[in-house]
Amino acid sequence: xxxxxxxxxxxxxxxxxxxxxxxxxxxxxxxxxxxxxxxxxxxxxxxxxxxxxxxxxxxxxxxxxxxxxxxxxxxxxxxxxxxxxxxxxxxxxxxxxxxxxxxxxxxxxxxxxxxxxxxxxxxxxxxxxxxxxxxxxxxxxxxxxxxxxxxxxxxxxxxxxxxxxxxxxxxxxxxxxxxxxxxxxxxxxxxxxxxxxxxxxxxxxxxxxxxxxxxxxxxxxxxxxxxxxxxxxxxxxxxxxxxxxxxxxxxxxxxxxxxxxxxxxxxxxxxxxxxxx
Amino acid sequence: xxxxxxxxxxxxxxxxxxxxxxxxxxxxxxxxxxxxxxxxxxxxxxxxxxxxxxxxxxxxxxxxxxxxxxxxxxxxxxxxxxxxxxxxxxxxxxxxxxxxxxxxxxxxxxxxxxxxxxxxxxxxxxxxxxxxxxxxxxxxxxxxxxxxxxxxxxxxxxxxxxxxxxxxxxxxxxxxxxxxxxxxxxxxxxxxxxxxxxxxxxxxxxxxxxxxxxxxxxxxxxxxxxxxxxxxxxxxxxxxxxxxxxxxxxxxxxxxxxxxxxxxxxxxxxxxxxxxxxxxxxxxxxxxxxxxxxxxxxxx
Ligand SMILES: Nc1ncnc2c1ncn2[C@@H]1O[C@H](COP(=O)(O)OP(=O)(O)O)[C@@H](O)[C@H]1O
Ligand SMILES: [Mg+2]
Numbered sequence: 001x002x003x004x005x006x007x008x009x010x011x012x013x014x015x016x017x018x019x020x021x022x023x024x025x026x027x028x029x030x031x032x033x034x035x036x037x038x039x040x041x042x043x044x045x046x047x048x049x050x051x052x053x054x055x056x057x058x059x060x061x062x063x064x065x066x067x068x069x070x071x072x073x074x075x076x077x078x079x080x081x082x083x084x085x086x087x088x089x090x091x092x093x094x095x096x097x098x099x100x101x102x103x104x105x106x107x108x109x110x111x112x113x114x115x116x117x118x119x120x121x122x123x124x125x126x127x128x129x130x131x132x133x134x135x136x137x138x139x140x141x142x143x144x145x146x147x148x149x150x151x152x153x154x155x156x157x158x159x160x161x162x163x164x165x166x167x168x169x170x171x172x173x174x175x176x177x178x179x180x181x182x183x184x185x186x187x188x189x190x191x192x193x194x195x196x197x198x199x200x201x202x203x204x205x206x207x208x209x210x211x212x213x214x215x216x217x218x219x220x221x222x223x224x225x226x227x228x229x230x231x232x233x234x235x236x237x238x239x240x241x242x243x244x245x246x247x248x249x250x251x252x253x254x255x256x257x258x259x260x261x262x263x264x265x266x267x268x269x270x271x272x273x274x275x276x277x
Numbered sequence: 278x279x280x281x282x283x284x285x286x287x288x289x290x291x292x293x294x295x296x297x298x299x300x301x302x303x304x305x306x307x308x309x310x311x312x313x314x315x316x317x318x319x320x321x322x323x324x325x326x327x328x329x330x331x332x333x334x335x336x337x338x339x340x341x342x343x344x345x346x347x348x349x350x351x352x353x354x355x356x357x358x359x360x361x362x363x364x365x366x367x368x369x370x371x372x373x374x375x376x377x378x379x380x381x382x383x384x385x386x387x388x389x390x391x392x393x394x395x396x397x398x399x400x401x402x403x404x405x406x407x408x409x410x411x412x413x414x415x416x417x418x419x420x421x422x423x424x425x426x427x428x429x430x431x432x433x434x435x436x437x438x439x440x441x442x443x444x445x446x447x448x449x450x451x452x453x454x455x456x457x458x459x460x461x462x463x464x465x466x467x468x469x470x471x472x473x474x475x476x477x478x479x480x481x482x483x484x485x486x487x488x489x490x491x492x493x494x495x496x497x498x499x500x501x502x503x504x505x506x507x508x509x510x511x512x513x514x515x516x517x518x519x520x521x522x523x524x525x526x527x528x529x530x531x532x533x534x535x536x537x538x539x540x541x542x543x544x545x546x547x548x549x550x551x552x553x554x555x556x557x558x559x560x561x562x563x564x565x566x567x568x569x570x571x572x573x574x575x576x577x
Binding site: 175196 | 334335336353354355356358359360362364366368369370379380383384414415416434
């Protein structure tokens with residue numbers, strides 16, 4: 001048998017772990033208990049309903065198949081396809097995120113270029129950055145008076161910091177030699193920014209953007225649980241209220257998969273802007 | 278007397294030191310460079326060579342004094358003064374070709390892309406870089422190749438003055454030798470005025486028309502201007518046969534080994550510090566006509 005590459009062996013082991021894990025899970029779920037054998041607590045927690053127990057993986061696959069074969073159906077406010085819910089979440093994440101990028105990257109450039117701007121703005125950044133984005137929610141709801149826009153604002157405020165700090169850090173760290181190359185070639189400020197500083201700082205900036213999109217995706221679920229209405233976060237919460245654990249687990253998986261897709265998109269962008277010195 | 282092409286007048290550079298006082302790197306330094314000349318400056322590390330070069334490039338401004346080139350005062354960086362830095366300073370995200378054409382485009386804003394690329398390739402070819410190798414990123418090139426790209430970029434812009442700061446300092450001796458000869462070849466085709474910093478005596482003799490010798494700092498001085506009385510074209514193997522080679526070399530070694538220390542640390546007392554011209558020529562019969570009254574013959 002030919003020796004498998006490290007990648008192939010890793011993939012094989014991954015699949016084995018998955019299968020073993022799923023088999024254990026499937027085997028560990030006891031057959032439906034009779035209601036009479038349940039404790040008082042279990043009955044209160046909905047043990048009486050056949051769907052209240054942790055479902056076996058087979059149920060979840062069946063659920064996934066059902067949901068993914070018709071992801072965009074819309075049967076009223078509390079019954080929309082998973083595709084629509086995820087679509088809402090992605091829309092909110094991207095709106096807030098792009099707004100944040102539009103503010104953070106130019107501002108980061110300014111802070112990175114000017115030690116005065118850095119010193120002037122640093123105290124604010126240091127105070128605002130550690131605030132949990134959800135702590136802004138009540139204020140946002142009060143000021144903006146719109147739950148949709150408030151969710152977007154919360155995404156904006158949580159994704160701005162890594163982009164801002166990384167842009168400032170990347171711009172400030174551009175090698176002086178490269179700036180001197182621009183100067184000796186009489187490049188103006190705008191050309192220097194776009195032809196030298198931006199490509200030089202791009203790997204650091206994109207790293208910040210990747211961290212931000214990860215945080216934004218974490219936060220949107222919680223934000224949607226709070227504001228309700230639509231979105232994957234609301235969907236998880238709604239299914240929990242319905243005691244549909246199969247749907248809860250399925251949507252948790254979907255959150256993971258979308259998060260991974262967003263992250264790998266930025267991973268690809270990182271490879272595009274990377275350079276070796 | 279007419280001003281030389283590049284004229285450095287009473288250049289002084291001081292820096293605040295750790296103790297709250299001031300260190301004077303050099304004071305009232307004055308010298309000139311003629312059009313088309315290849316001048317090397319030799320001196321120990323830390324004496325202020327890079328400081329002078331950055332001032333000539335317009336990247337730094339001196340504490341006092343002026344530099345004029347072609348009659349105009351140097352007040353900032355310019356495409357008329359090309360710079361080759363020791364660490365090549367190629368932009369690592371651009372290919373070798375793009376690194377050169379980036380400069381050409383900056384110089385000739387009205388040129389088409391095709392013209393810019395053709396011009397860039399021509400200068401890369403002059404330093405021996407042709408074909409697919411010019412499409413590589415700097416990280417995929419050897420140190421010697423990177424420095425060739427950097428030299429091509431500087432020459433391709435045809436600046437009035439080319440400044441090189443220890444361009445071969447990081448290269449191994451063999452590579453250095455080849456690139457020195459390439460530099461000579463390109464230079465002889467372009468009649469470029471060159472000011473180059475080096476700490477390699479043999480390199481300076483091979484390349485220069487004139488070598489400026491700097492004493493150690495603080496209060497460093499450009500103490501001597503040594504004419505290299507060896508005809509061109511020169512190459513590394515034949516140059517050592519010339520009767521002037523070792524006398525010049527010995528003079529330089531002796532300066533760097535001893536007199537650079539002895540002469541250091543003396544404030545100028547407000548005097549303009551001009552280098553003393555030294556001509557060492559063993560090919561002239563003894564007692565031959567002295568070129569100029571100010572010159573001091575050195576017979577070692
Ligand atoms: N920005 C600076 N601040 C303080 N001292 C400096 C600065 N730049 C250079 N120096 C000092 O000036 C002297 C000359 O430096 P430099 O021109 O780099 O020397 P060289 O190129 O001859 O080795 C050194 O002693 C160095 O420490
Ligand atoms: Mg130096």
